[in-house]
Amino acid sequence: MNAYNSIQSKAPAREWSRYRFPRDLFRFTALLACLLGLMFAIDFLGIDLARLLTLFGRVGEVLSERYFPPDVDYVMQGDYLASVVETVQMAYLGALIGMLIAAPLAWFASWNVTLSRRVLYPLARLFIMASRSVHEMIWTILFVTVLGFGMLPGVCALVMFCIGFAGKLFAEEIEVIDMGPVEAMRSAGANPLQTFCYAVWPQIQTAWTGIAIYTWDVAFRAATVVGFFGAGGMGWYLKRNVQQLETERVAAILLSIVVLVVISELISAWARHRLNRKRDANRIAIEAEAA
Amino acid sequence: MTHLVSLQAELERSRRRRQWVQLLMLALVLVTVLGSIQVIIIEDTDWDRVGSFGQIMESVGRFMALDLSLIPHLGIPMLETFLMACLGTLLGLFFSLPVAWFGALNVTPSKRILYPFGRFLMTLSRSIHEMVWALIFVAAVGLGALPGILAIAMRSVGFISKITAEAIENIDPKPVEAIRAVGGNNFQVMYYGILPQIKTVVLGTIIFEWDINIRRSAIMGLVGAGGLGLTFFRQMAMYNYGGVTVVILAILSLILLGEILSHYTRKAIV
Amino acid sequence: MSILQVQNLKARYAQTGDDILKGISFNVAEGDFYAIIGPSGAGKSTLIRCINRLVEPSEGSVSLFGQELTRLSARELRKTRRHIGMIFQEFNLVNRMSVMDNVLSGRLGYVGTTRSLFKLFPRSDIQRALELLDRVSLIDHVDKRADQLSGGQRQRVGIARALMQDPQLLLLDEPTASLDPKISRDVMQLIRDTARDLGIPVLCNIHDVALAKEFCNRILGLQSGRMMFDGKTADLADSDLERIYELEVL
Numbered sequence: 001m002n003a004y005n006s007i008q009s010k011a012p013a014r015e016w017s018r019y020r021f022p023r024d025l026f027r028f029t030a031l032l033a034c035l036l037g038l039m040f041a042i043d044f045l046g047i048d049l050a051r052l053l054t055l056f057g058r059v060g061e062v063l064s065e066r067y068f069p070p071d072v073d074y075v076m077q078g079d080y081l082a083s084v085v086e087t088v089q090m091a092y093l094g095a096l097i098g099m100l101i102a103a104p105l106a107w108f109a110s111w112n113v114t115l116s117r118r119v120l121y122p123l124a125r126l127f128i129m130a131s132r133s134v135h136e137m138i139w140t141i142l143f144v145t146v147l148g149f150g151m152l153p154g155v156c157a158l159v160m161f162c163i164g165f166a167g168k169l170f171a172e173e174i175e176v177i178d179m180g181p182v183e184a185m186r187s188a189g190a191n192p193l194q195t196f197c198y199a200v201w202p203q204i205q206t207a208w209t210g211i212a213i214y215t216w217d218v219a220f221r222a223a224t225v226v227g228f229f230g231a232g233g234m235g236w237y238l239k240r241n242v243q244q245l246e247t248e249r250v251a252a253i254l255l256s257i258v259v260l261v262v263i264s265e266l267i268s269a270w271a272r273h274r275l276n277r278k279r280d281a282n283r284i285a286i287e288a289e290a291a
Numbered sequence: 292m293t294h295l296v297s298l299q300a301e302l303e304r305s306r307r308r309r310q311w312v313q314l315l316m317l318a319l320v321l322v323t324v325l326g327s328i329q330v331i332i333i334e335d336t337d338w339d340r341v342g343s344f345g346q347i348m349e350s351v352g353r354f355m356a357l358d359l360s361l362i363p364h365l366g367i368p369m370l371e372t373f374l375m376a377c378l379g380t381l382l383g384l385f386f387s388l389p390v391a392w393f394g395a396l397n398v399t400p401s402k403r404i405l406y407p408f409g410r411f412l413m414t415l416s417r418s419i420h421e422m423v424w425a426l427i428f429v430a431a432v433g434l435g436a437l438p439g440i441l442a443i444a445m446r447s448v449g450f451i452s453k454i455t456a457e458a459i460e461n462i463d464p465k466p467v468e469a470i471r472a473v474g475g476n477n478f479q480v481m482y483y484g485i486l487p488q489i490k491t492v493v494l495g496t497i498i499f500e501w502d503i504n505i506r507r508s509a510i511m512g513l514v515g516a517g518g519l520g521l522t523f524f525r526q527m528a529m530y531n532y533g534g535v536t537v538v539i540l541a542i543l544s545l546i547l548l549g550e551i552l553s554h555y556t557r558k559a560i561v
Numbered sequence: 562m563s564i565l566q567v568q569n570l571k572a573r574y575a576q577t578g579d580d581i582l583k584g585i586s587f588n589v590a591e592g593d594f595y596a597i598i599g600p601s602g603a604g605k606s607t608l609i610r611c612i613n614r615l616v617e618p619s620e621g622s623v624s625l626f627g628q629e630l631t632r633l634s635a636r637e638l639r640k641t642r643r644h645i646g647m648i649f650q651e652f653n654l655v656n657r658m659s660v661m662d663n664v665l666s667g668r669l670g671y672v673g674t675t676r677s678l679f680k681l682f683p684r685s686d687i688q689r690a691l692e693l694l695d696r697v698s699l700i701d702h703v704d705k706r707a708d709q710l711s712g713g714q715r716q717r718v719g720i721a722r723a724l725m726q727d728p729q730l731l732l733l734d735e736p737t738a739s740l741d742p743k744i745s746r747d748v749m750q751l752i753r754d755t756a757r758d759l760g761i762p763v764l765c766n767i768h769d770v771a772l773a774k775e776f777c778n779r780i781l782g783l784q785s786g787r788m789m790f791d792g793k794t795a796d797l798a799d800s801d802l803e804r805i806y807e808l809e810v811l
Binding site for chain 2: 037038041042045051052055058059063066067089092093096133134137138145146147148149150229232238242247261265
């Protein structure tokens with residue numbers, strides 16, 4: 001007795017198809033267009049697919065022949081270690097100054113407590129957006145052109161970068177506060193600065209601390225490479241050795257960068273964990289990706 | 292009564308201690324900042340090179356004389372940058388899938404080895420600056436768009452796979468149980484039980500990442516990976532500052548285009 | 562003729578090592594609608610999941626048509642699961658998929674990996690799915706997403722999916738616990754009538770004793786992983802119920 005055939009349907013069986021006429025025609029056309037676009041892209045960029053297949057073998061080969069073993073002694077000498085300290089200082093200054101500028105900007109750029117919605121709000125928004133949109137490497141190059149080689153343009157580039165990064169997050173945090181205390185302060189006759197300090201600040205303190213830790217993180221990551229365009233720190237050594245084809249030293253420097261950044265990530269992850277604001281941490285992590 | 296007094300004294304003491312700690316922290320920050328400023332800015336900078344405020348303004352002014360003759364030559368590099376971002380994101384997605392599979396606690400093939408390995412890859416990918424990735428790949432495969440694409444892909448893996456792994460960990464396990472109960476194999480369990488649940492999250496993440504990758508793609512040329520970055524680099528090498536500004540404006544318009552596109556695609560999907 | 566034989570079945574928590582089932586034995590015969598009743602935490606869900614090994618039993622035997630299930634390889638197990646339909650308390654549908662795809666997913670054990678990748682189900686499967694959807698009166702909702710349906714409708718999709726498997730045994734895990742009383746009876750009736758039409762025995766895990774008495778011909782009473790009663794519904798006395806539920810009465 002096969003159950004499969006034993007059901008007698010009362011209604012005549014209907015036809016059913018997964019595909020609907022106009023909708024799926026569009027879908028398949030779009031899919032086809034994407035595929036053609038992909039082929040065009042591969043052709044346009046001159047990518048040799050056959051090369052791509054053997055790529056990882058060759059990457060491994062090149063790395064093992066020319067970049068191995070990393071010249072660890074090189075990154076252990078005093079000059080280089082001093083540049084590591086400089087990089088940390090650069091990131092520290094850049095993040096700190098950047099956040100000091102970002103804080104009032106964020107205040108002006110949050111719709112609910114801004115001092116003037118007509119003038120300051122759009123200006124602050126524009127400034128934050130502009131510093132976000134330009135990549136930190138381009139900031140570095142621009143500052144190096146104007147100010148010459150050295151750590152100063154690096155710090156300036158990091159400041160711009162941090163204004164964009166922290167400014168947006170700071171402002172978003174202000175915009176979701178509870179407006180009750182603000183109104184209470186205002187009705188008690190407090191001036192805007194007093195309102196900010198007593199009604200807004202207590203509500204955003206923890207969140208801003210978390211953002212500050214993140215800002216340090218991304219600033220350090222950027223600081224390790226700004227030197228590549230002449231702005232001092234470890235990146236400067238990277239640049240020099242890349243140009244001189246000192247591949248084993250390059251390998252050592254890259255390795256040291258990776259190790260330092262991962263260590264800094266671990267420390268900041270630990271600090272954020274202690275702050276323990278998971279919801280914010282997740283949201284900010286998404287933002288940090290945009291940095 | 293005496294009890295209350297001693298309590299008050301205790302409170303006072305702890306308050307004072309806290310103030311001391313705060314003061315100490317402030318002093319520490321101040322000292323390190325001043326020290327850093329001294330070392331990094333005052334001592335390191337060649338102030339003759341920087342020149343007076345007027346001179347700085349003058350060199351900034353040189354950027355303001357836009358070189359509009361460059362515009363016709365921007366089309367191809369812009370397209371290159373755009374396509375590099377697309378292919379990089381796609382390749383990043385391709386690499387992300389196994390990483391997300393390893394790094395999601397509820398589906399990982401091995402909790403001891405592959406799970407921590409997947410998590411490690413996620414951190415590694417995100418901690419390394421895209422510039423560093425680009426340098427690594429330029430060194431390994433030579434100049435051209437390919438190292439740029441690979442760098443973008445590697446940099447994207449961390450974020451895409453992290454969000455995907457989190458989405459997998461948060462799925463409703465009940466449909467998965469049902470697919471197993473009808474006799475589905477591992478692939479079918481993933482394809483019918485897990486994929487429909489994470490599809491929108493993953494698509495949204497890819498669009499988000501693609502948007503960011505346009506920004507990254509625009510600087511890949513600085514280390515020899517083609518696109519607008521290369522044009523930027525050439526203008527810089529020719530000291531054509533007006534052209535540099537035009538390239539930056541081109542980058543900004545490309546980023547704006549990406550943002551508009553991603554806004555609408557995301558709306559269409561979610 | 563006995564279709565499913567369970568002997569001395571034991572199961573324990575992986576973490577604590579505590580026993581959930583302490584030696585259960587029963588037989589499901591052709592035409593049976595077998596109810597498992599008991600207070601919550603008695604091990605009902607575990608027992609039903611031990612049959613198709615969604616939970617691995619630690620000891621004992623489960624045999625379906627004379628085939629021992631506890632020692633099957635992963636591949637053989639999947640083949641056997643195809644013939645065991647399961648209906649769940651919370652329906653366990655894939656919410657973001659259409660009703661049709663949810664029903665068709667009942668055939669996954671039969672179609673190959675490549676076919677399932679492109680959702681290319683044989684024409685006969687689609688025809689069968691339409692018939693079943695008609696039978697559970699959801700023919701007008703074929704292309705809706707599963708999360709657009711009401712609870713009762715979703716459970717009927719779950720029933721259609723289980724029947725899609727062409728099952729030789731139906732496992733029901735609290736099929737009515739998430740539904741209101743009126744719809745619960747409709748769903749039970751639908752399952753009983755369908756199972757009777759198709760000649761499929763049913764093993765049903767249910768906390769509502771009234772429903773069990775109304776629809777089931779045999780009852781197994783479970784308490785703290787022990788069998789307190791096993792027999793015809795007619796033989797279930799109030800004293801038996803008291804023994805089964807004695808821990809729950811506070």
